Amino acid sequence: MTSGPTISELSDRARAVFRQVVEEYIASGTPVGSKTLATRADSLGLSSASIRSVLHDLERVGLLGSPHTSAGRVPTDFGLRLFVDGMMQASEAGAEERAAIEAGLSAPDRAVEDVLSRATAVLSGLSSCAAVVMVPRTERVLRQASFTALSPTRILAILVADDGTVENRIVELEYPVSPAALIEAGNYLTARLAGSTLADASTLLKLEIETERALIDAATRDLVARGIASWSSDDADRAVLIVRGQSHLLDDAAEADLQRVRSLLADLDDKVEMLRVLDDAREARAMKIFIGSENKLFSLSGSSVIAAPYSGAEGRIVGVVGVIGPTRLNYARIVPMVDYTARTLSRLIG
Incomplete structure (x- = not known):
């Protein structure tokens, strides 16, 4: 991965501009120009000239990039990683989201396979992304x-x-x-x-x-x-993968880059490699976030994966649930949803 500055090494104004670019990009999915940021000049406390200077500096250290011939900037994979690890403020899933997850998964007398399938449907609907779940292996003794x-x-x-x-x-x-x-x-x-x-x-x-x-x-x-x-x-090889919501990947922003979407859909069809990605979260026993080129499978499609393991009997990690989408995912909103879904699955099937 590209090396670059840490959050603590950025000046206050660099952090403010960088945060604004990332948040605007996540919201719109399009490059963020200095004119857009200039409309936020009052909240940033910077002049238009200062904003352009900071954008240049952030691009020079590898946190921002300029795609194609656009004058706007987008966060690089390294920049998004820095944002997620050092600036993002994620809390608990919202009350409505928790209620939707509970309602979708907690029906009585539902088989485990059905619960897991419903988990992907609920997550896909809430996140507007593709959702995946690794079904527990049948572990032989x-x-x-x-x-x-x-x-x-x-x-x-x-x-x-x-x-x-x-x-x-x-x-x-x-x-x-x-x-x-x-x-x-x-x-x-x-x-x-x-x-x-x-x-x-x-x-x-x-x-x-x-x-x-x-x-x-x-x-x-x-x-x-x-x-x-x-x-x-x-x-x-006995692990089973359930994927739902691929149609969410064909949003308005994706129309401008259909090759990327085709690449991502092909990645999702490669079940063996997808299982290996999710297995990283299972082995780590913790939430894992893969951003763009950080993972070989999704390096060409420019996609991110947010995955969390869930437990079965006696607290044993048996599978992984997560979402896949463009790197401009709303990480602060989706990370808590994936975490809550994994914890709910652990409670229901444990």
């Missing part, structure tokens, strides 16, 4: 594991889950392992990790190896780690 050699370096890993399902994965090794190592790896997994989900088993295995409490040799340790990794990656 390990009952038994074993390994069989197909060749000296090609191993078949066999997992039996607590529901009786059997999964096979081929593990490629750089070196041959002995039949004794295969037996030892299977016995270790079954004895130490039976009753654990694959995610928990992977975490426990990593901890035991790092603390040298795994009483197995290096070859067996590598085989166990690779076996768990192959099953865990398969579990990640």
Whole structure:
């Protein structure tokens, strides 16, 4: 990301002009010219000449940019990040928004999948953006594991889950392992990790190896780690993504840049990459805001993602809910809505 000044390094008048540009841009979606800011000269306490000078300085340090041949300025991705992290004043979701979220999600006898689907519908309607939700994974619990050699370096890993399902994965090794190592790896997994989900088993295995409490040799340790990794990656593919409200992305401002919108719609169709984006919020266990080029998936479409994880039974993070839209999102309004939706989902399905 482009380096630049911090909020504390900006002068009072630079902060005032920068805030005005960002707020005008978020409201209109169009570049903000010095003439527009000049109409705010009294509230800014600056002359028109001073405003033009400050705009130039803000552009020079990378907080503002001039798109195309327009004389107006727009905040850069770095500028928006600075605004969101250092200047935005976000509070609780409004009373009407909280009521709408509660009403949309709290119907009695509603299946979890229906609640999650409704969450995207409600968020999309309130935010006028596309809304997404990552449906909880079906986490399998390990009952038994074993390994069989197909060749000296090609191993078949066999997992039996607590529901009786059997999964096979081929593990490629750089070196041959002995039949004794295969037996030892299977016995270790079954004895130490039976009753654990694959995610928990992977975490426990990593901890035991790092603390040298795994009483197995290096070859067996590598085989166990690779076996768990192959099953865990398969579990990640089981996550389901629900997307609603793509039509909101085709607003009046988008008509001038249809290529950007086409790019964004294509990004939303790439479910695997979208799940990876949301997984960042799940793993961080906290609200995540991705602005424009900060995320590779949305760098071309110039879009932002606001996502928050929600919990299931026993407080375990099971999914993520969020919104996707242009970088000119009203972050101060939408961040609390996403947060409240995630907390409501946690309460309803936990």
